[in-house]
Amino acid sequence: MEYQRDVFERTILFWDTLRQRANNMLEHERAGLPPLLDFKYETLLDARDFAAPANYALLRITEIGEDCWDDCVDPDKPPVIVLDPRAGHGPGIGGFKRDSEVGMAMREGHPVYFVIFFPEPAQGQTLADVLHALRRFVEEVAKRHPSTPPVLYGNCQAGWAVTLLSSDCEGIVGPAVLNGSPLSYWAGDAGVNPMRVAGGLLGGAWLAHLVADLGNGRFDGAWLAQNFENLKPEKAVWEKYAHLFANIDTERERFLEFERWWNGFYFLSRAEILAIVENLFIGNELEQGLMRICEGCFADLRRIRNPLVIFASYGDNITPPLQALGWIPAVYRDTEDLVRAQQRIVYLTNPHVGHLGIFVSAGVARFEHRAILESLDEIESLAPGLYEMKIDNPSGDPDCHKPSYSVRFESRKVEDLKADYPREAFERVRHVSEFNETLYRTFVSPWVQTFANPWTAEMAKWLHPMRASRYLFSEAFNPWMGGVAMLADRVAESRHPLPPEHPLIERERESFGEVARGLETLREARDAAYERAFSGLYGNSTGGVASDG
Numbered sequence: 160m161e162y163q164r165d166v167f168e169r170t171i172l173f174w175d176t177l178r179q180r181a182n183n184m185l186e187h188e189r190a191g192l193p194p195l196l197d198f199k200y201e202t203l204l205d206a207r208d209f210a211a212p213a214n215y216a217l218l219r220i221t222e223i224g225e226d227c228w229d230d231c232v233d234p235d236k237p238p239v240i241v242l243d244p245r246a247g248h249g250p251g252i253g254g255f256k257r258d259s260e261v262g263m264a265m266r267e268g269h270p271v272y273f274v275i276f277f278p279e280p281a282q283g284q285t286l287a288d289v290l291h292a293l294r295r296f297v298e299e300v301a302k303r304h305p306s307t308p309p310v311l312y313g314n315c316q317a318g319w320a321v322t323l324l325s326s327d328c329e330g331i332v333g334p335a336v337l338n339g340s341p342l343s344y345w346a347g348d349a350g351v352n353p354m355r356v357a358g359g360l361l362g363g364a365w366l367a368h369l370v371a372d373l374g375n376g377r378f379d380g381a382w383l384a385q386n387f388e389n390l391k392p393e394k395a396v397w398e399k400y401a402h403l404f405a406n407i408d409t410e411r412e413r414f415l416e417f418e419r420w421w422n423g424f425y426f427l428s429r430a431e432i433l434a435i436v437e438n439l440f441i442g443n444e445l446e447q448g449l450m451r452i453c454e455g456c457f458a459d460l461r462r463i464r465n466p467l468v469i470f471a472s473y474g475d476n477i478t479p480p481l482q483a484l485g486w487i488p489a490v491y492r493d494t495e496d497l498v499r500a501q502q503r504i505v506y507l508t509n510p511h512v513g514h515l516g517i518f519v520s521a522g523v524a525r526f527e528h529r530a531i532l533e534s535l536d537e538i539e540s541l542a543p544g545l546y547e548m549k550i551d552n553p554s555g556d557p558d559c560h561k562p563s564y565s566v567r568f569e570s571r572k573v574e575d576l577k578a579d580y581p582r583e584a585f586e587r588v589r590h591v592s593e594f595n596e597t598l599y600r601t602f603v604s605p606w607v608q609t610f611a612n613p614w615t616a617e618m619a620k621w622l623h624p625m626r627a628s629r630y631l632f633s634e635a636f637n638p639w640m641g642g643v644a645m646l647a648d649r650v651a652e653s654r655h656p657l658p659p660e661h662p663l664i665e666r667e668r669e670s671f672g673e674v675a676r677g678l679e680t681l682r683e684a685r686d687a688a689y690e691r692a693f694s695g696l697y698g699n700s701t702g703g704v705a706s707d708g
Contacts, residue, residue, distance in 0.1 A: 161657060161661075162657065162661070162663040162664070165656060165657045165664075168650045168654055168656075169404055169405075169407045169656075170404075171643060171646045171647050171650045172407045172408075172411070172647055172650060172651070172654075173400075173403060173404045173407055174632070174640070174643050174647075175643050175644055175646075175647035176403065176407065176411050176414060176415065177632040178632050178633060178634065178640045178643055178644060179415055180414075180415055180418045180419075180422070180629060180632070181629050181630045181631070181632040181633035181636075181640075182633050182634075182635075183415060183418070183419050183422075184418075184419070184422045184423070184626075184629050184630055184633075185630055185633055185635065187419060187422075187423050188423075191278070192249050192277075192278045192423050192425065194218075194249060194250045194251045194273075194275045195249065195250075195251035195255045195419060195420050195423070196218075196220075196250075196251050196254045196255060196261070196273065197254060197255055197256050197257060197259075197262075198220045198221075198222060198223055198254055198261055198262070198265075199220070199221050199222035200218040200219060200220050200221055200273065201218065201219050201221055202216055202217070202218055203216075203217045203218065203219055203272075203299060204216060204217040204295065204296060204299055206281075206292035206295070206296075207277070207281055209288075209291075209292060209295070211287075211288045211291060211292075212281035212282070212284065212288065213280075213281055213284050213288040213289045213291075213292040214276050214277040214278075214279060214280050214281050214284065215274060215275070215276045215277075215289065215292045215293065215296070216274070216275050216276070216277070217272060217273075217274055217296040217299060217300075218272065218273045218274070218275055219270075219271075219272055219273075220254075220261060220265060220271040220272065220273060223257070223261075223262060223265045223266070224257065228270075231265050231266070231268065232265075232268060232269070232270050233268035233269070234270070234304075235306075235307075236267070236268050236269045236270070236307075237269065237304070237307040237308065237309060237310050237333065237334075237535065238269060238270040238271070238272060238300050238303070238304045238307075238309045238310070239264040239269045239270070239271050239272070239309065239310045239312055239532070240271075240272045240273075240274065240296065240297065240300055240309050240310070240311050240312065241253045241254065241260050241261055241264070241271065241272070241273050241274070241312040241314075242274045242293070242311065242312065242313045242314065242317035242318075242320065242321060243273075243274065243275070243276075243314055243317055243518075244314050244315035244316035244317050244318075245276050245316055245317070245425065245427070246315055246316040246380070246383055247380030247381065247382070247383030247384040247387070247424060247425065248380060248384060248420060248421065248423060248424065248425065249276075249278065249420065249423040249424075249425050250273075250274070250275040250276055251275075251420050252314065252420060252515070252518050252519060253273070253312065253314055253518055254273060255416070255420055256416070256521070258521035258524050258525055259518075259519075259521075259524050260312055260314075260518065260524060260528055261273060262524065263524045263525065263528050263529050263532065264312075264528075264532060267529065267532045267533065269310070269532065270303075270304065272296075272300050272309075274293065274296060274317075276425065277425075278425045278426060279377070279425075279426055280377065280426060280427060280428035280431065281428075283428070283430070284428045284430065284431060285428070285430045285431065285434065286430070286431050286434040286435065287452055287453045289320070289431070290320065290323055290324060290327070290452060291453075293320060293321075293324055294324055294329070294331075297309060297311070297324065297331055297333075301333075308331075308332045308333030308334075308465075309333045310333055310334050310335075310336065310532075310535065311324075311331070311333055311334070311335045311336065312336045312338070313335065313336065313337050313338065313340055314338045314339065314340075314517075314518045315338070315339050315340055315341075315477070315478065315514070315518070316340075317340075318337035318338060318339065318340020318341075318342075319337075319340050319341065319342055319439065319445065321335050321337065321340075322335070322337065322340070322342060322445070322458075322460070322463070323445070323450065323452065323458045325462075325463045325464075325465055325467075326458040326459055326460050326461075326462045326463050327452045327456055327457075327458050327462075328452070328455075328456040328457075328462075330462055330463065330464060330465070331465055332464070332465050333465055334465055334466045334467070334468065334535060334538060334539060335465055335466070335467050335468070336468045336470065336531060337467060337468065337469045337470065337483070338470045338517050338518055339470065339471060339472070339475055339477065339478045339483070339514050339517040339518070340469070340478060340483060341439075341477075341478045341482040341483065342445060342446060342460075342482065342483065342485075342486040343443070343446050343481065343482050343483075343484070343485030343486040343489060343578075344439055344440050344441075344443045344445075344482065345443050345485075345580055345582065345585040346481040346482050346485035346578045346580055347479055347481050347482060347580070348479070348481065349690050352476060352479055352481075352482070353390070353686040353689045353690070354386070354390060354476075354477065355482075355585075356689055356690065356693040357386075357689075358436070358440055358441040358588055358592065359584075359585070359587075359588035359591070359693050359696065359697055360689060360692060360693060360696070362591065362592070362595045363441055363588065363589075363591055363592020363593070363594075363595045363596055364433060364436040364437045364441055364592050364595075364596045365592070365595045365596045365598070365599040365600075367432050367433060367436045368429070368433055368596060368599055368600065368604060369599065369603075369604075369607065370382060371427075371428075371429035371432055371433070372429070372604055372607040372608050372611055373607060373611055373615070373616070373619055374426070374611070374616045374619060374620075375611045375612060375613055375615070375616035376428065376429050376608075376611075377426040377427070377428060377429070377616065378426060378427045378428070378429060378431070378432040379424065379426060379619070379620060379623060380424040380425045380426060380427065381424040381620075381623045381625040381626060382623075384421070384424060384625055385623075385624065385625050387477065388625075390476055390477070391476065391682065392678060392682060393675050393678035393679045393682055394675075396678075397671075397674060397675055397678055398671075398675050401671040401674070401675070405664075405667065405668060405671065408654070408656050417519070422625075422626075422629050424623075424625065424626070433596075437592065437593075437596070438450050438451075441588060441589055441592045442589050442592075443585065443589075445458060445460070445486070446460060446485075446486040446489045446490060447489070448460065448461070448490075460486060460490045461490055461491075461500060463502060464501065464502065466502075466503045466504075466505070466538050466539055466541075467502075467503070467504045467505070468505045468506070468507075468531055468538060468548070469483055469484060469504065469505070469506040469507075470506070470507055470508075470509075470517060470527065470531070471483035471484065471506065471507075471508050471509075471517075472508060472509040472510070472511070472512045472513070472514075472516070472517055473508060473509070473510050473511065474509065474510070474511040474512050474513050474516070475512070475513055475514040475517065476513075476514065477514040478514060480506075480508055481578050483506075484506055484576050485576065485578050487504060487545065487573055487576050488573050488574065488576050488577040488578075491573050492573075493572075493573050493574055494544065494545060494572050494573045494574065496573070497543065497544060497545055497573055498542075498543045498544055500543070501543045502543055503538065503539075503541050503542075503543055503544065503546070504544075504545050504546070505538055505541070505545075505546045505547070505548050505568060506545075506546075506547055506548065506571075507527065507531075507547065507548035507549075507550070508547075509523065509527065522557055525557040525558055526550070526552070526557040527550070529557075529560075530548075530550050530564070530566055531548075533560070533561055533566075534548070534566045537566065537568070538568075541568060544570060545570070545571045545572065545573055545576075546568040546569060546570060546571060547568070547569045547571050548566060548567075548568055549566070549567050549568075549569055550564060550565075550566055551564060551565045551566075551567070552564035581697075583698075584693070584694075584697040584698060585697075587697045587698070588697060
């Protein structure tokens with residue numbers, strides 16, 4: 160009876176949490192999806208007003224908690240510019256809580272700037288417009304701090320955007336930290352990284368073009384978020400909610416805080432999404448030096464001269480270390496070639512944290528990101544070459560400072576990062592994609608654009624499963640949820656949770672784990688089927704394993 164009462168109470172509180180998530184989502188939409196930063200800021204530049212407009216803006220972080228800029232900032236330290244990924248969600252993941260990249264940089268005394276973007280792309284916005292806007296932002300920060308070049312912190316998609324800035328015709332000079340950023344899109348392990356074969360199985364970039372056409376020239380970022388969840392459905396549709404249900408008394412606020420960001424979906428322009436899919440994810444043109452920025456200017460990774468710090472994790476199935484590091488042996492023949500290019504590349508890896516944990520985890524922010532910031536002088540003084548950054552912290556305290564922990568840079572060989580994957584198969588995918596995209600663009604796209612309009616685009620937006628599965632739990636759409644809210648108030652007043660060592664609670668955790676393992680087995684079978692289908696269609700096994708590193 161005690162357990163039944165506890166389950167009933169947790170059930171009411173669980174559904175009430177989903178109700179609150181839905182209300183938060185709708186409230187955020189009504190407010191215009193503002194950036195979810197836990198810091199006060201001022202806007203310095205708005206790229207929507209540029210000659211070639213883009214939906215980006217540069218912010219200066221002015222306060223952290225009760226401390227203002229003058230209390231926190233050491234003017235002798237280099238400024239840090241944090242760029243969040245524009246990969247479906249809105250900005251804020253690098254600074255939506257105190258223990259974050261923004262918070263850690265401010266606590267270390269760095270002037271901090273943050274690049275945000277708005278929900279809707281500018282009319283006719285291209286990837287080149289975005290890159291030119293980002294360059295203006297970097298130049299503005301450099302002008303404000305002439306004594307030292309800014310440090311660029313790029314998360315995921317923003318990481319490869321920073322790389323494009325570093326490798327275009329003008330380049331930048333400040334150190335760049337690339338967190339979970341894919342640069343070698345064809346690399347990966349068979350059965351472990353299925354996203355790299357998805358383009359081939361879907362026939363290339365034409366599907367992204369179709370979705371953008373149906374969106375009246377805009378690509379809905381909710382599709383990217385859905386793809387992310389589909390990679391590990393056992394976590395997205397089961398473990399996340401099972402964990403909330405089992406720990407409803409302690410996890411509610413953390414769940415709602417993260418979901419407020421996760422469920423804010425932004426749009427990309429048709430030209431942007433096609434440039435990203437065709438040139439990067441399917442064409443893999445960045446590591447080959449074929450990525451065109453604008454007329455007469457191509458991104459060439461050999462042109463990069465600013466020091467690079469690459470942070471990857473073996474628990475990241477979006478950007479595994481092979482995709483974060485595989486471009487290095489593709490660009491530099493060997494270690495001597497890297498040294499001759501006078502380049503310094505430092506990488507560090509985490510053994511288990513997931514993709515979002517690289518940017519979100521408080522433990523990672525307080526340990527790895529603090530160590531990176533405190534080691535910038537050492538990194539810039541390294542001789543040209545490839546290094547692995549190792550952190551020794553005998554105290555185990557993630558909040559300690561040097562010399563309580565130490566950092567060392569161990570020399571590595573470029574040759575040890577080479578991965579074995581079937582380049583020929585992915586080249587075939589690129590040719591198929593180009594053919595299908597030409598057919599679609601010529602014969603189908605004009606008809607789809609004729610019938611698409613703002614009404615149909617808005618209807619498609621609100622019927623998207625990633626939105627509908629959330630907002631339908633709001634009492635605005637489901638009147639029954641008002642009763643749940645009333646019950647939840649009563650339950651919260653008299654709540655007495657069972658102790659975690661209760662035998663039925665322990666059995667419940669075991670049952671949740673069994674379901675998760677079953678879903679994981681199904682997902683692994685699905686991914687293996689994807690690999691077999693890809694191999695059958697394009698003629699090569701997709702296996703790839705780095706020999707070391």
